[in-house]
Amino acid sequence: MTWHLLDDDIRAYAARTLAAPALWSAEAHLAACGECRERLAATATVDMGWALDVGWARLDAALDAPRPGPVERLMVLVGVPEHTARLLAATPALRLSWLLAIAVTATLTAAVAVLTDPVVFLAVAPLLPLVAVAMSFAPGIDPTYEIAVVAPVRSFRLLLLRCVAVLTATTALSTVASLFIHGYGLRATSWFLPSLALTVLSLLLSTRLGAAPAAVVTGVGWAAVVTATLGDRLVFTLAGQVGVAVVGGIAAVALSRQRGTYERYHVPNLTRRVP
Amino acid sequence: MTAVRATSLALRYGRTTALEDVSFSLRTGVTGLLGPNGAGKTTLLRIVATALPADGGTLRILGHDPGTPPGRLAVRRRLGYLPQDPGFHPSFTAFEFVDYVAILKELTHRSARHAEVARVLSAVGLDDRRRSRIRTLSGGMRQRLALAAALVGDPDLVILDEPTVGLDPEQRLRFRELIADLGERKTVLLSTHQTEDVMSLCQEVVVLDRGRVRFEGTPSELAGLAAGRVWTSTQRQAGALASWRTGTGLHRHVGDPPPGAALVEPSIEDGYLTLVGAATGAEAPATAGGAR
Incomplete structure (x- = not known):
């Protein structure tokens, strides 16, 4: 060792007053430096003996902690905090099987659109995040739903985290699929705003209906609007996109005002499961 | 110290009354x-x-009113809950699952959280x-x-729904x-069908029947409800509330004993049957090794 802990830091560590990040640095150094461990042992009184135990327990746990999976590692790599990545790794719609299903659906829809009409892809792509978000928070799909409901972590924060992650994943997949839509120019990306608007609208409705019914109602409404305006494809024109953005914006404001609903413990789907 | 005090709790699902006038209190120990x-x-x-x-x-839990958002948050920070059907993310490792629950319980500092996860896994014997x-x-x-996940954060109130x-x-x-x-x-609240669990673990017992509290007291007080109403005989006897042949070959009966009956010491199960069995005809709690 070319350096050693300062006496003040050792005393602070023993007295449990050393704050992070100096605490982490001290723990890492103590694990590797026998001389500093001896100095700590000499400093710590009998009552302070716990400090070493706590330090070693933390070190043991850090060494024994399993390596995160690829999705978690990727999230940490792009800057997502470690604990947030672990929360997101439990999102059902972010499992590899779900992502594959979404990728296959997007690809098939793009193929049909290429063979028939691009509007098929534009109409279906916004439904993908809608389904994925519903799958991310619906009772019966998230196996730890009941544990999460009574956890102190804010439900609305958890919901938004999962939505952002799911939207990011589905948007990336749909973007790749839309590259195959030729001759439609920028209009090939006109599924994006409806994706956001439908997701926010669905979240707003879920405060009253529950996640899955809200997604169904929103999806049916979207299908009705697209069908009704199919002649001039209004939704995918500039005016239509502005309209979609306005609806999405209003829904976002309303959702923000309704966020307290998620912190209440009224969970319709849970109460129905009670015998 | 009273950790939970419930007074006249009620809950309805449409026309169905799930709970009515439920009052009880919980202190340190297993109920x-x-x-x-x-x-x-x-x-x-x-x-x-x-x-x-x-x-x-x-309802007051750990001194807080769970009907208010701050009160509910305060309770949740000191609560461990093992649901009847605890769900898992099957692709997680044991460590990852408890780590996930620890994050839900607001333990975000990585090394401290991992130490806590290791502690609870060790406590339930899943170290290896x-x-x-x-x-x-x-x-x-x-x-x-699932119990390890419930114990993360060293909660003051632990709720276990049929853990055995x-x-x-x-x-x-x-x-x-x-x-x-x-x-x-x-303070541990333990829902169970096993009377052996109650006998071996609980300082207090609450009996719920059709949404109402029928009994609150000690296990011996519950058994005492059947005092003078349990007897054995060599033959099966009609008219008893419950009657079964035991491993010794004798028949054990709960109900109104005939004159001269050989009365025996009642068990918790006998007390439970006396309390609930006659009114509902419902199934009795199971015994782990009983011959019923």
Whole structure:
């Protein structure tokens, strides 16, 4: 060792007053430096003996902690905090099987659109995040739903985290699929705003209906609007996109005002499961 | 210290009354919640766990009102809950699952959180399975894993909904050791069908029947309800509330004894039958090894 802990830091560590990040640095150094461990042992009184135990327990746990999976590692790599990545790794719609299903659906829809009409892809792509978000928070799909409901972590924060992650994943997949839509120019990306608007609208409705019914109602409404305006494809024109953005914006404001609903413990789907 | 005080709790689902005028209190130690299927045990546990609101009555948990957002948050920070059907992410390892629950419980500092995860896994005897995928764990191990998740953060109130269901005798004994140890320092509310669990673990017992509290007291007081109403004979006897042949070959009866009957010491199960069995004709709580 070319350096050693300062006496003040050792005393602070023993007295449990050393704050992070100096605490982490001290723990890492103590694990590797026998001389500093001896100095700590000499400093710590009998009552302070716990400090070493706590330090070693933390070190043991850090060494024994399993390596995160690829999705978690990727999230940490792009800057997502470690604990947030672990929360997101439990999102059902972010499992590899779900992502594959979404990728296959997007690809098939793009193929049909290429063979028939691009509007098929534009109409279906916004439904993908809608389904994925519903799958991310619906009772019966998230196996730890009941544990999460009574956890102190804010439900609305958890919901938004999962939505952002799911939207990011589905948007990336749909973007790749839309590259195959030729001759439609920028209009090939006109599924994006409806994706956001439908997701926010669905979240707003879920405060009253529950996640899955809200997604169904929103999806049916979207299908009705697209069908009704199919002649001039209004939704995918500039005016239509502005309209979609306005609806999405209003829904976002309303959702923000309704966020307290998620912190209440009224969970319709849970109460129905009670015998 | 009283950790939970419930007064006249009520809950209805449409026309169905799930709970009505439910009052009880919980102190440090293990309290058993007994009752036939459909009595409202899980509903009551969910209310105390802040997963459901009551329609009426008052509830104080650890000095807080769970009906208000700040009160509910304060309760949730000191609560451990093992649901009847604890869900797992099967692709997670045991460590990852408990780590996930620890994050839900606001433990964000990585090394401190991992130390806590290691502590609870060690407490339930899953030290050597921390790297195992949950799908590879046995039913008993999964149940212990769920308990480990409930114990993260050293909660003051622990709610366990039928934690010993599906466990073999050895696993059940190990589980009892864990819960008994917990009950020395914490308030534990344990829903169970096993009268052996109540006998061996609980200082207090609450019997719920058709949404109402029928009994609140000690296990010996529950057994005492059948004092003078349990007897044995060499023949099966009609008219008894319950009657079965025991392993000794004698028939054991609960009900109104005939003159000259050979009365025996009642058990908790006898008391439970006296209290609930006659009124509902409902199934009795199971015994682990009883010949019924």
